[in-house]
Amino acid sequence: MTPELHQKLTAWRQHLHAHPELSLQEKTTAAFVQDRLAELGIPFEAGVGGHGVVATLTRGPAQGRVGLRADMDALPITEDTGLAYASKTPGVMHACGHDGHTASLLGAAALLAADTDWSGTVDFIFQPAEEGFGGSRAMVAAGLFERFPMQRVFGFHNWPGLAAGTIAVHDGVVMASGGRITITIEGHAGHAGMPHLTRDPVIAAGHLIVALQSITSRNVDPLDTAVLSLCTIEGGTAPNQIAGRVTIRGTLRYHRDTVKRTILDGIERTCAGIATSFGVKITPEIVMGVGVVINTPVEAGLARLAADKVQAEVRRDLAPSMAGEDFAFYLQQRPGAFVWIGNGPLRDGAELHGPRYDFNDAILPVASRWMAEVAKTALASN
Numbered sequence: 001m002t003p004e005l006h007q008k009l010t011a012w013r014q015h016l017h018a019h020p021e022l023s024l025q026e027k028t029t030a031a032f033v034q035d036r037l038a039e040l041g042i043p044f045e046a047g048v049g050g051h052g053v054v055a056t057l058t059r060g061p062a063q064g065r066v067g068l069r070a071d072m073d074a075l076p077i078t079e080d081t082g083l084a085y086a087s088k089t090p091g092v093m094h095a096c097g098h099d100g101h102t103a104s105l106l107g108a109a110a111l112l113a114a115d116t117d118w119s120g121t122v123d124f125i126f127q128p129a130e131e132g133f134g135g136s137r138a139m140v141a142a143g144l145f146e147r148f149p150m151q152r153v154f155g156f157h158n159w160p161g162l163a164a165g166t167i168a169v170h171d172g173v174v175m176a177s178g179g180r181i182t183i184t185i186e187g188h189a190g191h192a193g194m195p196h197l198t199r200d201p202v203i204a205a206g207h208l209i210v211a212l213q214s215i216t217s218r219n220v221d222p223l224d225t226a227v228l229s230l231c232t233i234e235g236g237t238a239p240n241q242i243a244g245r246v247t248i249r250g251t252l253r254y255h256r257d258t259v260k261r262t263i264l265d266g267i268e269r270t271c272a273g274i275a276t277s278f279g280v281k282i283t284p285e286i287v288m289g290v291g292v293v294i295n296t297p298v299e300a301g302l303a304r305l306a307a308d309k310v311q312a313e314v315r316r317d318l319a320p321s322m323a324g325e326d327f328a329f330y331l332q333q334r335p336g337a338f339v340w341i342g343n344g345p346l347r348d349g350a351e352l353h354g355p356r357y358d359f360n361d362a363i364l365p366v367a368s369r370w371m372a373e374v375a376k377t378a379l380a381s382n
Helices: 003-018 027-040 098-114 135-141 201-219 257-278 297-309 327-331 361-381
Strands: 044-048 052-059 065-071 120-127 152-160 173-186 226-235 245-254 281-288 321-324 336-344
Touching (some): 003 027, 003 098, 027 044, 027 052, 027 098, 052 098, 065 098, 065 327, 065 361, 098 361, 120 135, 120 361, 135 327, 152 297, 152 327, 173 201, 173 226, 201 226, 201 245, 201 257, 226 257, 245 257, 245 321, 257 281, 297 336, 327 336, 336 361
Parallel strands (some): 152 336, 173 321
Antiparallel strands (some): 044 052, 052 120, 173 245
């Protein structure tokens, strides 16, 4: 990793940061990736599962094949960093570091393209639509593992609050599975001064929100991990009218499937009880998302070995996160490992999905070198 390459990766990352695109809309981002791959002389296929791009390098006679993945999409968040390269797209920003992940994978491709000390095939997966829109599933459905028959797959996520450049490798569970919750409460609208003639969904919503919190505190084993967060509530249009309808939205997260069943049963039971108590109709709709991210043992070991080779500090003591990652879908198809690379100190508002977040360009060398090295290490282990 020369200073010149680091400078180039930084410029690429900041360009991507300034031009974010939402999930399923990453056409310009994908074109930028294709242009950089062409500059590096690395062949690729575009349009894999939407705007996905897969580049491939082969060296020597070895038959091993490994995949490296980065995500490309941004979030519907208004940036508040004041940076010279801040988002030029109103209401959209790279608040999760996917710009840095993409630049890091391009860096790994550049390193491996210039390196003759390995044998096998490496596939570089530039994935769209990670932020809840099924990008990994779409790429798999488009024949990712048939068209590019990699035997293992690796990826990383930057991690604010972890020392810059430190690599955390979990044994087993890394990140949570979960689902999106929509609860509709239908009552009977009417004059706020005559509430006895109505069935108030707002009152029912208040009791429901409080009651649902007892699921994680009283139904889930305290030794398990679960989150049930209700994040938005919408209802009513006038201060002197009792609304006819309220909608609550949120998310649930867990690390074990038995916990999922407990939460789902609790939501159904609680909604039915509150509906009876307040004479309203309550309809919960739960759309399950990605699975739990679980590192396989051999590949976690390879990830640590690669971290040692790039002389990064390695952490094995961090608890899993309740955030989700659709890298889980790849790990349901192939063995692999997903690591965290420290982004540096956590600042107020600069956490993941925060309006003042920014990827730390100082970790680009570590991230690119680790990705290149884990591919080489995995191929050598074959």
